[in-house]
Amino acid sequence: MEGNIFQYDFIIKSLLGAIFASITAGLAGTYIVSRRMVFLSGGITHASFGGIGIGYFAGFNPVIGAAVFGILSALGVEYLSVRHKIREDSAIGILWAFGMATGIIFIWLTPGYSPNLMGYLFGSILTVTSADIIALGVMSLILILYFSTFYRTILYISFDEAFARTYSPHVDIFKYVTTSLVALTIVLNIRMAGVILVLSLLTIPPNIAMQFTRVYSRIIYLSILSGFIGTASGYIISYFAGIPVGATIIFTLVVLWILVKLVIAALKKTKKFE
Amino acid sequence: MAYLVEMHSVSVSYDNNIVLDKVDFKVNEYDYIGVIGPNGGGKTTLLKVILGLKKPSAGTIVFDHDILNGSRIGYLPQISTGDVSYPVTVQDVILSGLMIRKKIISRMSVSDRKRASSVIGELGLSGLENASLSELSGGQLQRVFLGRAIIGDPRLLLLDEPGNFVDSTFENDFYEKLKELNKRMAILMVSHDIGIISSHVKSFACVNKGLHYHPSSEITNEQLLAYGCPIQLITHGEVPHTVLKSHS
Numbered sequence: 001m002e003g004n005i006f007q008y009d010f011i012i013k014s015l016l017g018a019i020f021a022s023i024t025a026g027l028a029g030t031y032i033v034s035r036r037m038v039f040l041s042g043g044i045t046h047a048s049f050g051g052i053g054i055g056y057f058a059g060f061n062p063v064i065g066a067a068v069f070g071i072l073s074a075l076g077v078e079y080l081s082v083r084h085k086i087r088e089d090s091a092i093g094i095l096w097a098f099g100m101a102t103g104i105i106f107i108w109l110t111p112g113y114s115p116n117l118m119g120y121l122f123g124s125i126l127t128v129t130s131a132d133i134i135a136l137g138v139m140s141l142i143l144i145l146y147f148s149t150f151y152r153t154i155l156y157i158s159f160d161e162a163f164a165r166t167y168s169p170h171v172d173i174f175k176y177v178t179t180s181l182v183a184l185t186i187v188l189n190i191r192m193a194g195v196i197l198v199l200s201l202l203t204i205p206p207n208i209a210m211q212f213t214r215v216y217s218r219i220i221y222l223s224i225l226s227g228f229i230g231t232a233s234g235y236i237i238s239y240f241a242g243i244p245v246g247a248t249i250i251f252t253l254v255v256l257w258i259l260v261k262l263v264i265a266a267l268k269k270t271k272k273f274e
Numbered sequence: 275m276a277y278l279v280e281m282h283s284v285s286v287s288y289d290n291n292i293v294l295d296k297v298d299f300k301v302n303e304y305d306y307i308g309v310i311g312p313n314g315g316g317k318t319t320l321l322k323v324i325l326g327l328k329k330p331s332a333g334t335i336v337f338d339h340d341i342l343n344g345s346r347i348g349y350l351p352q353i354s355t356g357d358v359s360y361p362v363t364v365q366d367v368i369l370s371g372l373m374i375r376k377k378i379i380s381r382m383s384v385s386d387r388k389r390a391s392s393v394i395g396e397l398g399l400s401g402l403e404n405a406s407l408s409e410l411s412g413g414q415l416q417r418v419f420l421g422r423a424i425i426g427d428p429r430l431l432l433l434d435e436p437g438n439f440v441d442s443t444f445e446n447d448f449y450e451k452l453k454e455l456n457k458r459m460a461i462l463m464v465s466h467d468i469g470i471i472s473s474h475v476k477s478f479a480c481v482n483k484g485l486h487y488h489p490s491s492e493i494t495n496e497q498l499l500a501y502g503c504p505i506q507l508i509t510h511g512e513v514p515h516t517v518l519k520s521h522s
Contacts, residue, residue: 214406
């Protein structure tokens with residue numbers, strides 16, 4: 001019976017994790033994919049690994065270290081690109097490697113072996129705590145509120161920033177806030193999918209969704225749905241096959257993306273598909 | 275006639291580089307002014323000053339109080355500013371022209387959507403409401419951005435190089451449309467193509483650091499030489515044509 005209780009707990013945790021990961025990744029992912037910020041998001045992800053390393057070394061929660069690193073690097077790149085002071089892609093590349101280097105150095109300096117390290121790199125539901133799930137749940141709520149309240153503002157700023165400046169003095173503040181929320185989303189999902197794979201959790205679902213629709217709000221809904229299908233079936237497959245969960249989720253999502261592409265191409269061939 | 279914008283001795287500079295120097299300029303209701311001048315002469319800066327995107331370093335600008343309160347200026351930027359592959363529909367782009375009247379928390383009402391459909395109809399885009407921009411032709415795209423500029427029913431419409439992305443098939447349609455719009459609003463159009471716009475505008479403003487206003491749409495060679503504008507002579511006939519001065 002004890003085993004069953006453990007299993008029940010595990011299933012609830014996985015299910016909630018899948019739901020919250022899909023919601024946060026679907027919202028943040030639609031934003032970064034449509035605004036062509038995928039590379040920047042990769043930079044944020046890897047920069048945050050530096051925070052994880054410092055967290056280990058100094059003995060505080062690595063997620064907090066990752067959040068600080070992630071948000072600071074996101075704001076830094078946005079700020080510098082607004083000022084046109086740097087070549088953005090080079091800055092991201094430097095940040096990317098710097099974060100990883102910092103993380104590795106501090107983890108190396110930390111006495112003893114860190115069993116959770118692999119979890120941060122590749123994701124693991126086994127190491128996900130209830131606190132992680134609650135944090136993701138709160139993040140889902142924040143993102144839903146933020147995107148539903150400022151839907152048009154966000155949509156129009158990322159579509160045509162120069163035009164948005166003609167009517168709004170708040171363009172920069174919205175960019176900073178949204179990018180910070182994206183950074184937080186990435187950091188909180190690292191526990192699920194790992195530093196190396198989390199970016200795909202954000203980018204694949206919107207790319208599946210955009211094959212069905214070009215309406216922004218529908219892309220968000222479909223991203224959340226396809227993200228959930230990918231995450232949930234990833235969990236199930238990884239559980240029964242005994243393979244790492246982060247990799248399984250991404251693998252499932254890519255297979256889903258290819259399937260959708262093939263089916264739509266076939267439908268287009270046979271009849272005029274809307 | 276009531277003025278919409280009145281600039282008194284306005285100067286603008288970027289990093290100590292004077293772009294506009296003591297410009298006096300007035301836009302009246304139902305004006306249709308072509309803004310011409312060499313590249314870097316300050317044409318776009320003039321629009322930015324009117325839009326409030328660039329603060330003058332000296333001088334004053336007085337707006338008609340209707341424009342100031344309702345911000346009733348429509349703006350058609352050069353096309354390069356919007357990402358055409360962005361997942362956004364024709365209706366949503368046109369609706370964004372109403373954002374200037376909205377608070378930070380903005381929803382589009384039923385009457386906003388009705389306005390959008392009437393603009394869509396007026397510009398011949400019916401049936402494309404939910405199309406994404408990447409599905410449109412160059413001419414359709416241009417009309418979508420024009421729709422965004424006019425949905426707020428502006429009293430002054432600013433156009434920045436509309437000829438840059440005009441699809442030649444739609445060029446005549448586009449200028450016809452502007453002529454119709456000019457019955458309800460003043461138009462200020464930046465262009466480097468004097469030949470084309472001279473047959474449409476009512477008057478010219480020649481911008482090259484300074485601004486010189488020509489109350490008619492004909493410009494003589496002497497006027498052009500005096501102001502350091504591109505050296506072209508424009509005449510009007512059944513078919514507008516330009517005569518280039520011989521080069522040294």
